[in-house]
Amino acid sequence: xxxxxxxxxxxxxxxxxxxxxxxxxxxxxxxxxxxxxxxxxxxxxxxxxxxxxxxxxxxxxxxxxxxxxxxxxxxxxxxxxxxxxxxxxxxxxxxxxxxxxxxxxxxxxxxxxxxxxxxxxxxxxxxxxxxxxxxxxxxxxxxxxxxxxxxxxxxxxxxxxxxxxxxxxxxxxxxxxxxxxxxxxxxxxxxxxxxxxxxxxxxxxxxxxxxxxxxxxxxxxxxxxxxxxxxxxxxxxxxxxxxxxxxxx
Amino acid sequence: xxxxxxxxxxxxxxxxxxxxxxxxxxxxxxxxxxxxxxxxxxxxxxxxxxxxxxxxxxxxxxxxxxxxxxxxxxxxxxxxxxxxxxxxxxxxxxxxxxxxxxxxxxxxxxxxxxxxxxxxxxxxxxxxxxxxxxxxxxxxxxxxxxxxxxxxxxxxxxxxxxxxxxxxxxxxxxxxxxxxxxxxxxxxxxxxxxxxxxxxxxxxxxxxxxxxxxxxxxxxxxxxxxxxxxxxxxxxxxxxxxxxxxxxxxxxxxxxxxxxxxxxxxxxxxxxxxxxxxxxxxxxxxxxxxxxxxxxxxxxxxxxxxxxxxxxxxxxxxxxxxxxxxxxxxxxxxxxxxxxxxxxxxxxxxxxxxxxxxxxxxxxxxxxxxxxxxxxxxxxxxxxxxxxxxxxxxxxxxxxxxxxxxxxxxxxxxxxxxxxxxxxxxxxxxxxxxxxxx
Numbered sequence: 168x169x170x171x172x173x174x175x176x177x178x179x180x181x182x183x184x185x186x187x188x189x190x191x192x193x194x195x196x197x198x199x200x201x202x203x204x205x206x207x208x209x210x211x212x213x214x215x216x217x218x219x220x221x222x223x224x225x226x227x228x229x230x231x232x233x234x235x236x237x238x239x240x241x242x243x244x245x246x247x248x249x250x251x252x253x254x255x256x257x258x259x260x261x262x263x264x265x266x267x268x269x270x271x272x273x274x275x276x277x278x279x280x281x282x283x284x285x286x287x288x289x290x291x292x293x294x295x296x297x298x299x300x301x302x303x304x305x306x307x308x309x310x311x312x313x314x315x316x317x318x319x320x321x322x323x324x325x326x327x328x329x330x331x332x333x334x335x336x337x338x339x340x341x342x343x344x345x346x347x348x349x350x351x352x353x354x355x356x357x358x359x360x361x362x363x364x365x366x367x368x369x370x371x372x373x374x375x376x377x378x379x380x381x382x383x384x385x386x387x388x389x390x391x392x393x394x395x396x397x398x399x400x401x402x403x404x405x406x407x408x409x410x411x412x413x414x415x416x
Numbered sequence: 417x418x419x420x421x422x423x424x425x426x427x428x429x430x431x432x433x434x435x436x437x438x439x440x441x442x443x444x445x446x447x448x449x450x451x452x453x454x455x456x457x458x459x460x461x462x463x464x465x466x467x468x469x470x471x472x473x474x475x476x477x478x479x480x481x482x483x484x485x486x487x488x489x490x491x492x493x494x495x496x497x498x499x500x501x502x503x504x505x506x507x508x509x510x511x512x513x514x515x516x517x518x519x520x521x522x523x524x525x526x527x528x529x530x531x532x533x534x535x536x537x538x539x540x541x542x543x544x545x546x547x548x549x550x551x552x553x554x555x556x557x558x559x560x561x562x563x564x565x566x567x568x569x570x571x572x573x574x575x576x577x578x579x580x581x582x583x584x585x586x587x588x589x590x591x592x593x594x595x596x597x598x599x600x601x602x603x604x605x606x607x608x609x610x611x612x613x614x615x616x617x618x619x620x621x622x623x624x625x626x627x628x629x630x631x632x633x634x635x636x637x638x639x640x641x642x643x644x645x646x647x648x649x650x651x652x653x654x655x656x657x658x659x660x661x662x663x664x665x666x667x668x669x670x671x672x673x674x675x676x677x678x679x680x681x682x683x684x685x686x687x688x689x690x691x692x693x694x695x696x697x698x699x700x701x702x703x704x705x706x707x708x709x710x711x712x713x714x715x716x717x718x719x720x721x722x723x724x725x726x727x728x729x730x731x732x733x734x735x736x737x738x739x740x741x742x743x744x745x746x747x748x749x750x751x752x753x754x755x756x757x758x759x760x761x762x763x764x765x766x767x768x769x770x771x772x773x774x775x776x777x778x779x780x781x782x783x784x785x786x787x788x789x790x791x792x793x794x795x796x797x798x799x800x801x802x803x804x805x806x807x808x809x810x811x812x813x814x815x816x817x818x819x820x821x822x823x824x825x826x827x828x829x830x831x832x833x834x835x836x837x838x839x840x841x842x843x844x845x846x847x848x849x850x851x852x853x854x
Contacts, residue, residue, distance in 0.1 A: 215801075215805045216804075216805070217801055218801075219797075238804065238809075238810065239801060239804035239805045240804045240805075240806075240807050240808060240809045240810065240813075242805075243804070243805055243806055243807035244807055247805075248805075248806075249805050251802065251805075254802065255796070255798050255799045255802040257799055257802075257803075257816075257817070257820055258820060258823070259819065259820030259821070259822075259823030259824070260816060260819075260820045260823075265803075265806070265816075268808055268812070268816065269803075269806040269807050269808055270807075272807050272808045272809060272812060273807040276807070276809075325806065329806065329807070
């Protein structure tokens with residue numbers, strides 16, 4: 168599904184990703200772990216098409232389609248979804264309107280009509296109950312005044328509504344208390360399927376107790392320095408990142 | 417012959433068309449004399465520092481319309497809010513169009529200024545109100561007064577309200593290719609009365625219209641006036657809108673100005689409070705593009721205690737457009753417990769767009785709450801990426817952010833049909849099909 172080959176990226180003059188290789192197959196969950204500043208969030212942004220980062224070498228493809236020349240919205244239409252570490256507050260645009268616009272713009276790009284109102288409504292009902300989201304929440308301005316947990320839950324709700332092929336969850340566990348973490352993880356697990364894939368980016372192993380990965384990768388200094396199974400995450404939790412750093416100095 | 421000379425020599429021809437033996441004409445002649453002395457405003461005047469009329473005044477405007485041009489309703493339907501659910505006072509090239517209008521005298525008077533100054537039954541109203549608050553130190557206002565003859569006349573007696581909103585619509589057809597239009601509106605809302613008015617100026621085709629409009633609004637005790645100005649004219653049309661409002665005890669007047677179209681747009685909006693517990697509301701959304709020049713010049717004069725004023729203007733400027741906001745608030749010494757708020761927020765979309773924003777507070781009372789804030793910023797790149805990453809294309813994402821930016825003002829439009837119309841106009845201007853009423 169997702170294939171990243173020898174990916175190098177920089178912001179201004181600083182090279183942050185220094186040759187990433189990663190392949191994610193349909194139905195898989197991959198975790199990318201690593202110390203702060205290792206390039207985890209940059210990788211997520213580059214996959215989603217953020218213009219601040221310049222890809223200097225290598226390529227990213229989704230189901231064989233090269234994402235390199237696509238704008239962020241085109242990548243979304245192709246099935247990429249990024250759950251933001253810091254979702255942006257947009258006063259004046261309600262959660263509902265935002266999601267409706269997102270769904271209908273994606274449909275428009277595929278040559279489809281707007282989603283019929285009744286279909287939209289039942290989809291909202293179904294997915295909001297999945298994430299235990301109150302109806303009142305939907306008419307609030309997007310992320311404005313939301314708690315950290317509400318923001319993250321809202322991200323996963325958007326994911327549920329948009330049904331992406333590839334979801335990248337960037338530090339989705341940060342700012343969540345244990346109850347919110349359980350709800351969010353539960354939502355993500357229900358969205359897992361044989362045709363989609365999830366990349367979980369996280370600093371801690373905690374989230375991986377709930378969203379169990381098939382593969383764990385350690386990103387350090389812009390490269391994947393270690394890959395393994397979920398046991399690798401336990402090892403990192405136990406030993407910290409120092410041994411990774413020591414091995415790669 | 418320049419426009420100034422042309423106007424003065426046209427006055428004689430104008431006198432052939434109107435009754436020259438009444439008080440109204442005395443007022444016109446005095447106004448003309450003041451205009452002669454003042455001449456058109458130049459950038460040397462503080463109030464016109466950022467806005468120049470010079471290139472506009474070089475055009476060869478006709479002072480009177482040429483051959484009569486009639487319009488069929490279906491061809492101009494789109495410019496009205498509603499076919500049947502509004503009263504309409506409609507002018508085509510400055511002439512009243514009875515065909516397109518729907519006036520009334522049923523409990524309220526919604527009719528023509530020209531009729532009001534002719535008929536004895538309205539004489540006392542005209543004598544009491546006409547040109548009483550229009551600024552005599554302002555040259556363009558004086559020019560309008562000198563040629564004052566046609567416009568809307570609205571009189572809402574005590575405790576009355578028209579059964580539906582009133583639309584005042586001016587069309588310029590191009591039958592006269594360059595035309596100066598000077599509508600004069602007189603609006604009196606008596607004690608406990610209410611009215612909702614929508615005003616629009618629309619050029620059809622390539623006509624170059626220059627509108628110099630004056631509106632006087634009197635809101636008596638407990639009166640409520642909601643006034644909406646739709647400025648969505650072609651890029652060849654220009655307008656100077658001079659609006660004067662006198663408010664009495666516990667009245668509330670709100671003016672919303674949506675400035676989307678027009679080459680040069682200048683709004684002189686003047687509120688004079690003459691009582692206590694008055695609320696004056698000024699709100700605006702401006703979307704400038706190309707080489708548009710859009711200027712809002714507001715004045716609120718607080719003269720009595722316990723009053724409020726609220727100003728909120730949102731400006732979004734693209735292309736090489738220029739925006740101006742000058743907000744003057746005067747609080748007299750006696751006007752204690754005044755709450756005066758002013759907000760002007762601007763977004764610059766292109767590097768070549770400009771905004772000049774200037775609050776002017778003159779506060780002589782010591783127990784007041786006055787605040788003002790102006791900001792100039794750009795679209796938030798993080799927000800743009802966030803929206804794009806959800807599949808919303810850049811153009812639509814920008815439009816959504818601009819709409820969100822203006823949302824505080826848009827939200828305050830109470831009439832649902834009007835609110836939808838404004839949002840549609842904004843979407844059209846931004847070239848997106850995204851419905852903001854999703």
